[in-house]
Amino acid sequence: MRQARPPLRWRLREMGLDGVTLLVVPGVLFVLALFIYPFVYGLVLSFHPKQGGAWANYVTFFSNPYLYNTISTTLGIAIPATLINVVASVPVAMRVRLMKRQRLLTTILVIPITLGTVMVAEGLLTFLGPRGWFNRLLLLSGLVSSPVGLLHNYWGVMLSLVITGFPFTFLLTLSYVTGIDPSLEHAGAMLGARARQRFFRIILPLLAPGLAITLALAFVQAFTVFPSAILVGQPQGTTRVISIAAYQAAFEQYDYSLASAIAMLMALVQVVIIVLLLGGRSLLFRGPASSGKG
Amino acid sequence: MAIVSRDFRELRLDGVCRSFGQMHALTDITLAVGRGEFVALVGPSGCGKSTALNCIAGLLQVSAGRIWLDERRIDDTGPEDRGFGMVFQNYALFPHMSVRRNIAFGLATQHRPKAEITRRVEEALALVRLGAHGDKLPGQLSGGQQQRVAIARAVVVEPPLVLMDEPLSNLDAKLRLEMRAEIRRIHAMLGCSTVYVTHDQEEALSLADRIVVLIDGRMRQVGTPEELYTAPSSRDVAEFMGYRNLVTSRAEPDGNGVAVTVAGARLKGTPFEAVGGEAVVAIRPDDLRPTPGGPILAKVEIAEYHGRDFYAVARGPDGTDLYFRSDERIKAGDEVRLDAAPSRVLVYAA
Numbered sequence: 001m002r003q004a005r006p007p008l009r010w011r012l013r014e015m016g017l018d019g020v021t022l023l024v025v026p027g028v029l030f031v032l033a034l035f036i037y038p039f040v041y042g043l044v045l046s047f048h049p050k051q052g053g054a055w056a057n058y059v060t061f062f063s064n065p066y067l068y069n070t071i072s073t074t075l076g077i078a079i080p081a082t083l084i085n086v087v088a089s090v091p092v093a094m095r096v097r098l099m100k101r102q103r104l105l106t107t108i109l110v111i112p113i114t115l116g117t118v119m120v121a122e123g124l125l126t127f128l129g130p131r132g133w134f135n136r137l138l139l140l141s142g143l144v145s146s147p148v149g150l151l152h153n154y155w156g157v158m159l160s161l162v163i164t165g166f167p168f169t170f171l172l173t174l175s176y177v178t179g180i181d182p183s184l185e186h187a188g189a190m191l192g193a194r195a196r197q198r199f200f201r202i203i204l205p206l207l208a209p210g211l212a213i214t215l216a217l218a219f220v221q222a223f224t225v226f227p228s229a230i231l232v233g234q235p236q237g238t239t240r241v242i243s244i245a246a247y248q249a250a251f252e253q254y255d256y257s258l259a260s261a262i263a264m265l266m267a268l269v270q271v272v273i274i275v276l277l278l279g280g281r282s283l284l285f286r287g288p289a290s291s292g293k294g
Numbered sequence: 295m296a297i298v299s300r301d302f303r304e305l306r307l308d309g310v311c312r313s314f315g316q317m318h319a320l321t322d323i324t325l326a327v328g329r330g331e332f333v334a335l336v337g338p339s340g341c342g343k344s345t346a347l348n349c350i351a352g353l354l355q356v357s358a359g360r361i362w363l364d365e366r367r368i369d370d371t372g373p374e375d376r377g378f379g380m381v382f383q384n385y386a387l388f389p390h391m392s393v394r395r396n397i398a399f400g401l402a403t404q405h406r407p408k409a410e411i412t413r414r415v416e417e418a419l420a421l422v423r424l425g426a427h428g429d430k431l432p433g434q435l436s437g438g439q440q441q442r443v444a445i446a447r448a449v450v451v452e453p454p455l456v457l458m459d460e461p462l463s464n465l466d467a468k469l470r471l472e473m474r475a476e477i478r479r480i481h482a483m484l485g486c487s488t489v490y491v492t493h494d495q496e497e498a499l500s501l502a503d504r505i506v507v508l509i510d511g512r513m514r515q516v517g518t519p520e521e522l523y524t525a526p527s528s529r530d531v532a533e534f535m536g537y538r539n540l541v542t543s544r545a546e547p548d549g550n551g552v553a554v555t556v557a558g559a560r561l562k563g564t565p566f567e568a569v570g571g572e573a574v575v576a577i578r579p580d581d582l583r584p585t586p587g588g589p590i591l592a593k594v595e596i597a598e599y600h601g602r603d604f605y606a607v608a609r610g611p612d613g614t615d616l617y618f619r620s621d622e623r624i625k626a627g628d629e630v631r632l633d634a635a636p637s638r639v640l641v642y643a644a
Binding site: 181183184186187188189190191192193194197201202205206285287288289 | 351352353372373374375377378379380382384386387388389390399400403404431433447448451457
């Protein structure tokens, strides 16, 4: 006797498809319209240059040092900024984890994120400028004889990236750190491990997968730096980042095709770095950072 | 057997106190744990027993008092330098390390030679009968196996003292019995002094040489399991040790003992504190038995079948609920006559 097939609705539900699944439709449409379509459009556009063959834009980019050097310039800012933010966030998060009043500190740290990079850059311009408080204090205290130039160069952009990026990496790291069962540290201490050994042998290996994600997100944020590179950087020289090159191609030379090609290369560099980070992450232990059945 | 506990005579707690802000979690704990002794700290939840263990471990600072290991004062040294083994309630195994590396951790921090570490880890694995699981990650083991790894990790460094913080409370009833036997076997084999925290009086009775009852952060009684089971020194300890029938009554001298009234019936009892006037009568359900012609007349309210016997609740004529055990089949609504031996009717000051 043939077994009756269950109704289609049941079979779909078995596969995880039911009425609730429809709720993803707006999200999918949103992603299609605002991410996939522009991306594909840009990709296609980049192969239709104003002059020359399909690859002409890419040839132009890699034959002009004024253009291809923007990759190393951007990496030269984004990688140190990312590392500073992530490395600094770990000890701070380890300490804050033990604090009772985390909320006030968290609020203070979230403010720079909500203000946005332009606001922070404006603040830096007045605070760190030659007549700003910072330099006045230094001059008054006699530590320096002429104002320190922290603006309109590499350091201006770096500072801006740290100020806006650190809260973000810190909050992510804090959530990863607090996810580690404190009894693991106690167990380490009972077995004679000092704070340093406990950190490197217990905490860090459990934190590493989370740090890889934090690094990836912080890197993307830093690599796409644009407002602060112009406002507090040196957009014609040391901080001529790749987004500036794309901007100039699009809105100064009106070469949307070349601008798209630069955007694609920008995306490619980010993808390469993220693949490296997440590839490294897959080699790490990624189980729950708790101890058994808690 | 190479794993033996390091030589020492005794651990002494001398007036140890610990407060959290205004809250006194531990008050004046004075206790000595001898070499090879198995001491259980018991008490209802929130009584301070885990706090006491963490103070011994060094994971918590004491607020006052001293802790000595023979002539060495240790209450101001960190947990890293005390060299005690500890087994945690949630096992606290390092999830990213294999079972072998977990067990080797303590030996590695002592910078022992590689060959010695390998040999001792294998011995410890054999001791807890997990030889075949050495390369697995803790997450791949069952709860009972994880707790065995935690025990191996704690004893492999040959600590003078092993501290166990409710090690069986996350296991199911059957595994708990198995692991209890396992802990007894390992303790007998290694002879390591053990301080064992539990809220389960049965666990304490079956494992410990000596039981310390903590209530509200104070030591209320110290004694052998038998002493605590048969002769709790106060009403609170009696309540914790399973004297479920606690009845307020008037006590009057009667020959060697006292006479009390329980559910309207007169019983002879044994006084445990200077008793005159108001008193509390404590009787274990196991000691209150249906007896033909027994003095207490009560009506069964609830009868639970427990395999060989019945646990039941009966209500006396004055509304007192009495918990008792019966070998005979009984059911709700039955009238029973209950009696208890005078030596098993404990009378405390109210």
